[in-house]
Amino acid sequence: MASLAAAEEPSGVPDRDKFARADGGKKDLEADSDEKMKIFENWLLDNNSKFPKLVMQKYDDEVRGVHAAEEIGPDESIIEIPLECLITVEMGKATDIGRAVLQSDLDLDAPKHVFLMLFMLIDRKNPTSHFKPYYDTLPPTLSNMPIFWSQEELALLEGSYLLVQVEERNTAIENDYKAICHLCPDFADISTLDEFKWARMCVCSRNFGIVVDGVRTSAMVPYADMLNHYRPRETKWTYENHKRAFTITTLQSISVGAQVYDSYGQKCNHRFLLNYGFAIENNCEPDGFCPNEVPFKFDLPWQDEIFDAKSAFWVRDGHGKLIRVCVSDNENTSFAFACLRVMVATKEEFQALSGAGGTGAVALPHTVKDIRFPMSLRNEKAALTMFMGMINDKLAAYPRSLEEDKVLLAGDSLTPFSNERHAVIQVAGEKEVLEHYKTHCQVALELLSFDVNDDAAYIARHRELRDSGCSPWILKYCSLDPMGTIGMCRRMERRRLQQAQEGTSDPARPHIV
Numbered sequence: 001m002a003s004l005a006a007a008e009e010p011s012g013v014p015d016r017d018k019f020a021r022a023d024g025g026k027k028d029l030e031a032d033s034d035e036k037m038k039i040f041e042n043w044l045l046d047n048n049s050k051f052p053k054l055v056m057q058k059y060d061d062e063v064r065g066v067h068a069a070e071e072i073g074p075d076e077s078i079i080e081i082p083l084e085c086l087i088t089v090e091m092g093k094a095t096d097i098g099r100a101v102l103q104s105d106l107d108l109d110a111p112k113h114v115f116l117m118l119f120m121l122i123d124r125k126n127p128t129s130h131f132k133p134y135y136d137t138l139p140p141t142l143s144n145m146p147i148f149w150s151q152e153e154l155a156l157l158e159g160s161y162l163l164v165q166v167e168e169r170n171t172a173i174e175n176d177y178k179a180i181c182h183l184c185p186d187f188a189d190i191s192t193l194d195e196f197k198w199a200r201m202c203v204c205s206r207n208f209g210i211v212v213d214g215v216r217t218s219a220m221v222p223y224a225d226m227l228n229h230y231r232p233r234e235t236k237w238t239y240e241n242h243k244r245a246f247t248i249t250t251l252q253s254i255s256v257g258a259q260v261y262d263s264y265g266q267k268c269n270h271r272f273l274l275n276y277g278f279a280i281e282n283n284c285e286p287d288g289f290c291p292n293e294v295p296f297k298f299d300l301p302w303q304d305e306i307f308d309a310k311s312a313f314w315v316r317d318g319h320g321k322l323i324r325v326c327v328s329d330n331e332n333t334s335f336a337f338a339c340l341r342v343m344v345a346t347k348e349e350f351q352a353l354s355g356a357g358g359t360g361a362v363a364l365p366h367t368v369k370d371i372r373f374p375m376s377l378r379n380e381k382a383a384l385t386m387f388m389g390m391i392n393d394k395l396a397a398y399p400r401s402l403e404e405d406k407v408l409l410a411g412d413s414l415t416p417f418s419n420e421r422h423a424v425i426q427v428a429g430e431k432e433v434l435e436h437y438k439t440h441c442q443v444a445l446e447l448l449s450f451d452v453n454d455d456a457a458y459i460a461r462h463r464e465l466r467d468s469g470c471s472p473w474i475l476k477y478c479s480l481d482p483m484g485t486i487g488m489c490r491r492m493e494r495r496r497l498q499q500a501q502e503g504t505s506d507p508a509r510p511h512i513v
Contacts, residue, residue, distance in 0.1 A: 014281040014409075015230065018416035019059050019259060034058065036136045043133035044223055050080040054260060056226060060417045062139040065228045065259050072254040078235070079224055079248040086246060087131065087220040088212065092119035097184045106179050109172035110200070112218045114180075116207060117199040120220070121191045134222045138202055144277030145201045147173070149419060156423035159398035160430055161295045162270050169274065173200050205276045210239035210246065221246045224262075229276070232286055233263030268293040268326070269429045278417070279425035281409065292429040293324035293332075296390060298339035306347050313354060314342065317367035327436045329473050338371035340383035349375050374485055377493040381448050388441040391434050402431040440474045444486060447478050452490045452497070455480065 037056060044051075055069045072078060092098045092115030101114070108114050124135045142148055146157070146166045157163050177196045181188045191199070206225040207218045224237065224246060237248045254260055264272070268291050269279045284290045298321035300310050314321075323336045345353065353375060354364065365371045374380045400408075405428035408414060414421035443465060450458045459480065466475055480487040 016259070018281075019065060019228075036133075040133045040137045040222070044081065044085060047085050048082050049085060049223065051078065051223060053078060057259075062141065062144065063417050064226055066223075066226050067259050068254045068256050070256050072250055072260075074250055074252050076250045077247055078250055078260065079237075079246075080243065081221055081224055081246045083212070083244045083246075084130075085134075085222055087116060087119055089115045089217045089219070090215075092116050095119060095122055097122065097180065097187055097190075100184050101180065104183050106183065108176050108179065110176075110204075113200060113203045113207070114176060116203045116218060116220060117196065118180075120202070121195060121199050125190065131222075134220075137222075142198055142201050142277065144417070144419060144422070145205075146274055146277075146419075147197060147201065153419045153423070156420055157427060159394070160270075160427050162274065162426060165270065165274055170197075173197050176200075201275075201277075208237065208246070212239055213241060219246070224248055227260060227262035229264040229272070229278075229280075230261035231263050231266065234261050235263075237262065266291050268324070269426050273422055273426050277422070279422040279429070281425050283429065290327055290429075290432075292433055293326045294394070294430050294433045295322050295324045296336060297322050298336070298343065300343055306350055309354070310342060310345070310350060313350075314368060317369050321368075325433065325437070327433055327471070327473060329476060334372065335369050336387075337383065338368050340387055341371060341375050341379055342368055344382035344386055345375060345379060349379050374489050374492070376496070377448060377452070377489040380485065380489050381445060384441045384445050384448070388438065388445075391438045391441065395431065395434050395438070398427060398431065400427075402428060402435055405431065436471060436473075439471070440477065443470065443474050444478055447486055448489065452493045455490075458490070 041056075051066075053068060053070050053072050054066050056064055057067050058064050089112050093102055095118055098115055098118050101108075101118070120131075120135070123129050123131060126132075129135070146154070146162065147170050149166075154163060154166065157166075173196065174193060177191075177193050203220065206220055208221050208224065209216070209218050211217070212219075219239075227235070227248070234252055234254065235248050235250050237246065239246050248262070250260075264276065266285065269283055270293070272283075273279045283292055300307060300314055304310060321335075321339050323332050323339070325333050325336050342350070342353075353371070405424050408424050409421070409428065414424060447458065447461065450461070462475070462478060462480070465478070476484065478484060478486045480490070482488075
């Protein structure tokens with residue numbers, strides 16, 4: 001067969017070009033000739049599946065993809081897999097063990113996933129299973145998934161909260177396995193813990209959420225699960241009840257030889273790596289937004305003189321405050337700053353916030369999350385200073401700098417689908433978020449030091465920052481516009497100083513917006 005990949009020229013996008021680099025730089029990738037794949041495709045075709053313009057290719061031992069064998073137009077149905085070839089949650093529930101799990105009402109970590117796993121683990125023991133050609137194509141080890149990484153590979157994530165999540169995932173899977181074995185002791189003869197983990201990650205990385213005859217379910221969809229991820233999406237998928245089939249349709253033209261992608265959704269790299277076994281080097285949306293996140297754990301300082309009063313307010317929206325922030329000013333960023341403001345609030349600031357001794361004329365926040373505005377210039381400085389310390393602590397926990405990560409990724413020492421490369425992409429993404437907020441704190445603290453009565457100097461510095469390419473999120477926070485955080489701080493501080501000069505208020509008491 002003629003080369004298919006040769007028609008797809010390098011795009012300059014690492015997350016696409018890695019497939020051409022996967023074989024060590026060969027230009028031409030032949031269609032997958034694996035005998036198991038031939039049997040699999042014949043099984044699908046014998047069961048009335050349709051994928052006439054597609055061909056599978058293999059890039060690495062456990063990495064495959066789907067390419068266009070001929071020109072494909074927009075809005076063209078390219079894959080059709082009938083219901084008879086799908087494995088659904090209901091099929092797992094119908095097994096003896098599935099029924100026992102349902103009746104027992106076990107508290108499982110991922111119930112829908114477990115029922116798909118149960119069916120697969122039980123059914124693949126049957127050498128004449130209808131789904132045997134599909135099972136034979138599933139990767140045997142899933143060594144790319146962090147829960148299966150060696151200690152040496154996990155060490156590549158040093159400093160990342162993902163290490164905690166890997167441990168939590170392993171524990172959750174082990175607890176589900178033990179619970180099912182306790183309920184149905186014979187299950188231990190069907191599946192080992194390692195096989196249970198394998199099934200969990202197969203299902204986690206490959207299932208589709210669909211609606212069949214009005215019932216919302218999840219399904220394993222052979223062939224459709226071979227499409228790799230890329231955004232913005234180039235195809236769409238659904239279950240079409242009138243066809244009794246799962247279908248994938250193009251959203252644009254796809255040239256012969258080009259890889260056909262699915263979109264796994266807008267996600268932080270920690271979710272891609274934990275659930276799918278890869279990380280995206282340029283994980284950005286068309287508008288520039290990057291969903292990569294870093295979690296921060298916010299706790300009240302126990303030595304605070306008003307710890308009890310703050311704690312009563314703090315727990316109104318939950319005790320734990322583990323908040324993931326990305327480069328944005330979304331709800332999580334707002335919540336993070338609200339936590340910081342409460343953590344550093346003086347007795348007077350907190351009393352003003354909670355309305356203690358007040359008239360009740362102003363609507364006050366009921367929970368920490370309700371705090372949308374700064375408390376005072378002093379408080380905001382203290383919050384930013386505390387945040388800077390938290391950021392520096394996180395950055396210090398990594399063995400390499402962001403610049404060192406970038407050099408590694410730009411070089412040739414990390415092979416395209418290696419766990420090492422994906423680990424470096426993951427931690428580099430975290431550091432980019434941390435460096436953004438470090439710059440945010442530095443810029444904001446600098447601007448908060450300007451004389452509150454000298455707007456001209458402030459505006460000039462703000463303009464310099466804008467012209468130098470400062471992040472729009474930082475510029476918005478520092479704006480003198482009515483909703484700019486530092487603008488509010490400056491106006492509150494002017495009002496406080498004016499009232500203090502006039503003797504109409506306590507100069508130390510903040511003014512809550």
